[in-house]
Every structure is written in structure tokens, then in C-alpha cells.
Amino acid sequence: MRLLLVEDDLILKDGLERAFTKSGYAVDVMCDGDSANKLLSYQEYDVIVLDLGLPKLDGFEVLKRLRARGNKTPVLILTALEDTQNRVKGLDLGADDYLAKPFELAELEARVRALIRRGVSGGSAKVSFGDLVFDTSNRQCSFNNIPLSLSQRELALLELLMLKAAKVVSKAKILEHLCSWDEGMSENAIEVNVSRLRKKLNVFGIEIRTIRGLGYLLAKLENKV
Amino acid sequence: MRLLLVEDDLILKDGLERAFTKSGYAVDVMCDGDSANKLLSYQEYDVIVLDLGLPKLDGFEVLKRLRARGNKTPVLILTALEDTQNRVKGLDLGADDYLAKPFELAELEARVRALIRRGVSGGSAKVSFGDLVFDTSNRQCSFNNIPLSLSQRELALLELLMLKAAKVVSKAKILEHLCSWDEGMSENAIEVNVSRLRKKLNVFGIEIRTIRGLGYLLAKLENKV
DNA sequence: TAAATTATGTCAGTTTCTTGTCAGCTTGCT
DNA sequence: AGCAAGCTGACAAGAAACTGACATAATTTA
Known part of the structure; x- marks a missing residue:
């Protein structure tokens, strides 16, 4: 944020x-x-x-x-x-x-x-996506109450993806939300972070789908859209 | 407390x-x-x-x-x-x-x-986590009725971890519960105390897991997440 | 009461984790 | 095919956490 x-x-x-x-x-x-x-x-x-x-x-x-x-x-x-x-x-x-x-x-x-x-x-401390729950009050994310071990960056990225509720989030938006002015961050850095987060989420049947040229969105693995 | x-x-x-x-x-x-x-x-x-x-x-x-x-x-x-x-x-x-x-x-x-x-x-004097039982009435912790030899600090730390029922407890929270205003305590002091408590609990197959950047949580050794 | 023991914080060196960069690879589009 | 966009393993600098050693204070024992 x-x-x-x-x-x-x-x-x-x-x-x-x-x-x-x-x-x-x-x-x-x-x-x-x-x-x-x-x-x-x-x-x-x-x-x-x-x-x-x-x-x-x-x-x-x-x-x-x-x-x-x-x-x-x-x-x-x-x-x-x-x-x-x-x-x-x-x-x-x-x-x-x-x-x-x-x-x-x-x-x-x-x-x-x-x-x-x-x-x-809307005032709730928790945002959820299926069985994945992000608790914004203590910055923790869990799947079926199993806490996930995510780094700050991964947490921030996932928070954004979850808040946008399965809508496409552009790289520009991600850059804007993860970085303050003084830290320059390449687009590749985002790709790397997405890649890392992806690995951790795939285990739980959740994927970060790439929308070429547009950005990323959170989705369940089975729901092929 | x-x-x-x-x-x-x-x-x-x-x-x-x-x-x-x-x-x-x-x-x-x-x-x-x-x-x-x-x-x-x-x-x-x-x-x-x-x-x-x-x-x-x-x-x-x-x-x-x-x-x-x-x-x-x-x-x-x-x-x-x-x-x-x-x-x-x-x-x-x-x-x-x-x-x-x-x-x-x-x-x-x-x-x-x-x-x-x-x-x-919920009113009970005893809090348990698996075979580990913390009796708040006499501030004693035992594993399968074998009393553990813990110092006040270790006891207080374990009490907090057990009360939070396997949820992540941040260092800030630990600091807040273990220390009154006048005793300053570094974050490293917490790490040292965690390290000490860890050694004593590992013997019983209970671990204090580190959630980097967030805090600690109590878990059974076998439950790999 | 003095010595021994215990408790507990600080420090420093080490280990582990984080995260950006880079390079080379893959994918999808025309 | 050829290009652009995206992916990902490897690397390295830095941050966070761990832990053995030590110092000091509190408590117990003799």
C-alpha cells in the first residue's frame, strides 16, 4: 500500500x-x-x-x-x-x-x-479469495487457517491482487503500490516476484494468471477462463 | 501478561x-x-x-x-x-x-x-497445546504431566504463544506482554529467549517456528507447512 | 553472610532469508 | 522465422534472525 x-x-x-x-x-x-x-x-x-x-x-x-x-x-x-x-x-x-x-x-x-x-x-479486516484469507490487520495470509510464509514483497503483491478481487492488475499499478518514488524497480523485478509468489500459491491450487500486455490476475487453478 | x-x-x-x-x-x-x-x-x-x-x-x-x-x-x-x-x-x-x-x-x-x-x-485454568499443558493457576507447564523447568521469561513467552493458539505472535506483541514500560528490552533479547525456550521444547517435538518479518508461532514438529 | 547457582540481557560472529539484477530461455503473435 | 513480452535459475548485497559466550543481577544454599 x-x-x-x-x-x-x-x-x-x-x-x-x-x-x-x-x-x-x-x-x-x-x-x-x-x-x-x-x-x-x-x-x-x-x-x-x-x-x-x-x-x-x-x-x-x-x-x-x-x-x-x-x-x-x-x-x-x-x-x-x-x-x-x-x-x-x-x-x-x-x-x-x-x-x-x-x-x-x-x-x-x-x-x-x-x-x-x-x-x-468495506471495513472488514480480512479479504478472502476462496480458502485464501488475507488479514490486513496483522499482515498475514493463510490458506484454510494454515499461515503462509511470505516475504514482505510477496505479501504486498498478494494483498494488491486480492484487494482487486480477481481483476487484472497492471504492472504499472503494481509498481505504483509496491514502490515509493525513491526506490526504482524494474518491471523485471515484478516478474521475478510474481514468479516467486506463484510457486508458493500453486501448492494451494491458486494461480496468478498472466494477461499478456495487461497484467496479472488471481484465479483458481481449475477455473479455466 | x-x-x-x-x-x-x-x-x-x-x-x-x-x-x-x-x-x-x-x-x-x-x-x-x-x-x-x-x-x-x-x-x-x-x-x-x-x-x-x-x-x-x-x-x-x-x-x-x-x-x-x-x-x-x-x-x-x-x-x-x-x-x-x-x-x-x-x-x-x-x-x-x-x-x-x-x-x-x-x-x-x-x-x-x-x-x-x-x-x-474460556474460564479454564489450563491451556493446552497437544500434550503440553500450561496451568495458569500455579504458572507451571508440563508435558504429559512431566513438569518443565522454565524461567519466568520463558514461562511468560510460552504462555503467550500458547494462548494465541498456534497463531503468529509478533515481536512487538511479545515485547508488549513481557515488559512493562520501565524495562526496555531489545528485539534481540526476544530472539535469545526464543532460542532458549526452543531448545527446551524441541525435546518434546514442539517447535517455535519463525515467520520472518512477522513473528513466531507454536507448532508440532511433524506438521510441515 | 558469602559462595554458588540461576536468570537474563548484551554482544558479536554466523547463518539464513530477502530481493533486485542479469542472462538465457520460453511463449505467443504476426 | 523473428520479435516482444514474460519466465525463471543463479548470483550477490544486505537485512533479519540465531546462538554461544560473557556480564551482571537476583536468588538460593551452606
Whole structure:
């Protein structure tokens, strides 16, 4: 899942970036409202974590313009204080959640997960495809309750394929969701990862079908379409 | 198991903290209602022991707010007197048990154990995994009635793994359950403890499987997944 | 109370796993 | 056939996890 973090505090920024990256997100970071606003005009994210106190353009403004463009990406707002007025203002402008500093990292992560869930799978923590169940809350995938041993990359790839519910997912989409800007990733790297994931899923009668020129899709082995 | 003790009486506080720590709990202590309330807004516990007469914010209020946030952590209330009215009020607000001072330490410990049991193992004092049985009432683990010689840390770790019933337990979760705030513990310390416990369990055909990047899970040696 | 034992964290060296790159192969289309 | 797209085994750098050795603190024993 691709996440944009907009935060000017250097320490917080680094800590959050590291934490989210470790949790398997592709993270981009912007340090001021203006750059964030520009970036958001052409780059899609699965979730945005937005500080309100920002140089150049404050968080409210970034959020306002984002929504004005019709963008519905879930946004979680961070503020320096437990300030009811700002909270109300943020939610009015279309924020989806709100967290006052100081906060626990665990709580932030939990809320971000909740936002992503709400957006893609109607609020449920689990996405399933036949007997395959992906639990987004603890990033674990199991087949008939047997937990699969998958690496972060494989997990991220499978998550995307499952969230798209057996629809074709293009390589461009995969690239976008698995990689933040700074890590360049070749298309071949995706092919390699698909190949690896394929081996692990084939055992359970699930295949990743290649749609030449278009992308990949998740399917059951017997269902020849 | 992680326990929060909220108590302003210095002597009682120290005594209980020492006793619970010795019994293998990771104990955090708060001396007033306000701090406890804040702490509880982001930190999870397995059980809370709450005095009613507290400075800043009384115990009723702490409990009320906890439940208002949807938190279902078992709470045991302590009060100065055998006061039926307060007892009823506490239970109405969502307390799970009640103990009037003065009380026997042994009784408090027994009730706390009972509360934890009720939550995780359906009320039974014993949790088992194959021939491995963990008796929470005396904190002892045995394999086919042969008692194992385990240290507190190993016991706590195994307890957590067994309660999670062969599901993956993350290092973060382990850290959270084995350590109170003031004792910092590195991730490597967990690895070392896992390594030690592993050696003792392997003898009985039980393994602690590593799920790289996610955590550990208890399994029987033969079940290769 | 001092010595012995036990518990438990830190460290460092090693092992294992992850993941991108590359090269050569396969597949499908015209 | 010839080309482009895709597949996959091999490799290597780096990250994560394991574990023996040691240090220190807590507990027990004599």
C-alpha cells in the first residue's frame, strides 16, 4: 500500500517513515504543504497522513484542495494539540480520521490500517479469495487457517491482487503500490516476484494468471477462463 | 501478561507491584486517575486493577471513559470499604470484579488470574497445546504431566504463544506482554529467549517456528507447512 | 553472610532469508 | 522465422534472525 506522509518535523518524519516502511508500506515523504499539494495533483496514494502545521501551505489547505479536485483518498490528520475546533474543521474539510500529538506509533498504524480497510474492503479486516484469507490487520495470509510464509514483497503483491478481487492488475499499478518514488524497480523485478509468489500459491491450487500486455490476475487453478 | 495497577496508596502500590511482578506479570503503575486515563487511551493491557479513591479523576470516571472508548479489558476494582452501593455502581459501569480492602494478596491474585482466564481461555485454568499443558493457576507447564523447568521469561513467552493458539505472535506483541514500560528490552533479547525456550521444547517435538518479518508461532514438529 | 547457582540481557560472529539484477530461455503473435 | 513480452535459475548485497559466550543481577544454599 502506498502512503504519503506530509510532516515537517524532522525527527517525527524520519521515525514515521522508518516505521511505515518496516510495516510494508511504500512511503513517500513531503516536508511542506506546497510540494505535497503539487505531488497530490498527479500521484495517487492509498492513504495520506497529514500534519496540519506545515510551512508554505498549511494542512487544511492541502486537504481542501485535494477534495476540491474530487480526490477521495483517505486522509488522517495529525495536530499538535487536542484541539476540538481544529478537529471539527479538519473533519469538515473531509479528513477521515484525526490524531492528536503526542500519540503512540501503534495507534497511528492501527488507524491507518483501519482507513485503508474502510476504503477498499468495506471495513472488514480480512479479504478472502476462496480458502485464501488475507488479514490486513496483522499482515498475514493463510490458506484454510494454515499461515503462509511470505516475504514482505510477496505479501504486498498478494494483498494488491486480492484487494482487486480477481481483476487484472497492471504492472504499472503494481509498481505504483509496491514502490515509493525513491526506490526504482524494474518491471523485471515484478516478474521475478510474481514468479516467486506463484510457486508458493500453486501448492494451494491458486494461480496468478498472466494477461499478456495487461497484467496479472488471481484465479483458481481449475477455473479455466 | 501485562497488568496496569492504578493505586495512590504508596505502601499498597509498592507491595502489589512487587507481588505481581514476582508472579510473572509485566506491571505498570499509575498513581492518579488522570494519568491512568491517558495511558489507557493508547496502551493495551491484559487486566487492570483499579482503586476507586484516586486523585484528579476517580476510578469510576477512569472506568467509564475506558468503556466509552469500547475497550473491553477486564477491570478489577478495589475499594476502601465493603460498600454495596459502590460495588453495584462499579459493576454497572463495566467492572468485571470487585474486591474490598482489606484483602488477602492471594485472593487478589486468584481473582486477577480468573479474569484473565475468562478473557482468553474460556474460564479454564489450563491451556493446552497437544500434550503440553500450561496451568495458569500455579504458572507451571508440563508435558504429559512431566513438569518443565522454565524461567519466568520463558514461562511468560510460552504462555503467550500458547494462548494465541498456534497463531503468529509478533515481536512487538511479545515485547508488549513481557515488559512493562520501565524495562526496555531489545528485539534481540526476544530472539535469545526464543532460542532458549526452543531448545527446551524441541525435546518434546514442539517447535517455535519463525515467520520472518512477522513473528513466531507454536507448532508440532511433524506438521510441515 | 558469602559462595554458588540461576536468570537474563548484551554482544558479536554466523547463518539464513530477502530481493533486485542479469542472462538465457520460453511463449505467443504476426 | 523473428520479435516482444514474460519466465525463471543463479548470483550477490544486505537485512533479519540465531546462538554461544560473557556480564551482571537476583536468588538460593551452606
